[in-house]
Amino acid sequence: MARSGFMRTGWLSLITAAMLAVTGCGSTDNQAGTAAATDQSAQQTTTASSEAPPQKETRIVTDGFGEVEIPTNPKRVSALYREDYLVALGVTPIVQYYNPMWGKQDYLKLEVPLFDVTGSVEAMVVADPDLIIGAGEVDAEQYALYSKVAPTFRLPDDVLADTRRTLTVIADLLGLSDKAEQVLADYEARIVDVKAKLNAAIGDEKLVVLRMNVVDKSVNIFGIHNTFVGQILYEDLGLKAPGFAEAMTEGNIVLSKEVIPELDADHIILLPSNGTWEDEGNAKALEEMMADPLWQTVPAFKNGHVYPVERSYWQTGAITANGLKMDDLLRLLAS
Structure with a gap:
């Protein structure tokens, strides 16, 4: 069974008008009042439904730990120590990997909050991601923690060994496969x-x-x-x-x-x-x-x-x- 993603939709209470009690038989006034109350209830229900935000579309994908349900087009993405691939695809991550003993990937020149991977997962909660992308350093315990914050995709080990496959998989998760094709075409030309x-x-x-x-x-x-x-x-x-x-x-x-x-x-x-x-x-x-x-x-x-x-x-x-x-x-x- 796929692990369900987080659907951040608020609860909306629908207020319905009480039906007027019919105390008499064949009363024209009571029938009119009941009809009016029914019309008002229907109008309120229609208005409330139109104000409810549409639910995000999701899809099922398979990662290093099994199946997971993720947003179809995530906008707020964390890819710890794989921010490079987001940058290559023109996406700014919501946080950047940081380890006090090692630092961060300075060459990316990102101006986003640092996420201390040795600290509390609460910092990720504050970042409010739609999707978390993890790699080999994310073990089963960390994966379970991240999955409580947002849908989490752990890149399979065989993908991590290949730069092109890693980019392709991440691009697919973000709905940017066309962009990845252009990035890879430029990459291949540079290599030649x-x-x-x-x-x-x-x-x-x-x-x-x-x-x-x-x-x-x-x-x-x-x-x-x-x-x-x-x-x-x-x-x-x-x-x-x-x-x-x-x-x-x-x-x-x-x-x-x-x-x-x-x-x-x-x-x-x-x-x-x-x-x-x-x-x-x-x-x-x-x-x-x-x-x-x-x-x-x-x-x-x-x-x-x-x-x-x-x-x-x-x-x-x-x-x-x-x-x-x-x-x-x-x-x-x-x-």
């Missing part, structure tokens, strides 16, 4: 152009993405199956990955020091796990990493091909973010 320029610039040279964890200075390596970079870098743009990253089955893992000398990367995209490279702690950690003799055994470090980048759009595989990644790649590798 950037791929040709990168191929001419670096050919089969190998590129990998690393993330420095600011707490303990450990480094994560993103493999070819990483949802943030795998599809756009290695499938769409045809870039080559170092052997270690290519053999990884996980999306990302902590890179052990023993593996560093074997990392045959010609180019390295490097992002911090939090903050910016201008932050004092991050800047110092980067300086130490660049001077480390162990890292200097890697071709990218040896040849000055390590590129510190802004983290927030490199840690999502969405449409707008991928466009910014392509901007970075052209600037760093093909200019």
Whole structure:
């Protein structure tokens, strides 16, 4: 059975006139009075019905947890950590994902209230959404909470791994499939152009993405199956990955020091796990990493091909973010 959506229609009481009691037989006055009262009641009922707001149309869709009833054309939408797709479709979300330990996706430049995902769901109640779109970070418990606020659609895991499918599914939920087709057409054209320029610039040279964890200075390596970079870098743009990253089955893992000398990367995209490279702690950690003799055994470090980048759009595989990644790649590798 589908989970019912929230139909925000107010209750309207219909006031009917009392029928006049007939105390006599064949009384013309009583019959006229009864007719008048009946006409008045009918008029009041018709007026009340015309003032009642029309109920929103809904439809049944299947998400990561089963069937759910959602509005046909939702207007107030929350898509936590997937706001990028709304922006690409020309939709402004009602709130933006925020985590005190990580921040928000600054590159979207949204001017909407922040929703602290570590806080109370009451903030979502205040936002008054028509539809909540969740992703992998929304577990069954959170899903149940969000579903009490508004119809909630949890994107299936197999959809989340594909940028195009994610956009298509979200567009369908919003009734914007035609807009998605145009967005994807522009996206494909951009990929073709950037791929040709990168191929001419670096050919089969190998590129990998690393993330420095600011707490303990450990480094994560993103493999070819990483949802943030795998599809756009290695499938769409045809870039080559170092052997270690290519053999990884996980999306990302902590890179052990023993593996560093074997990392045959010609180019390295490097992002911090939090903050910016201008932050004092991050800047110092980067300086130490660049001077480390162990890292200097890697071709990218040896040849000055390590590129510190802004983290927030490199840690999502969405449409707008991928466009910014392509901007970075052209600037760093093909200019």
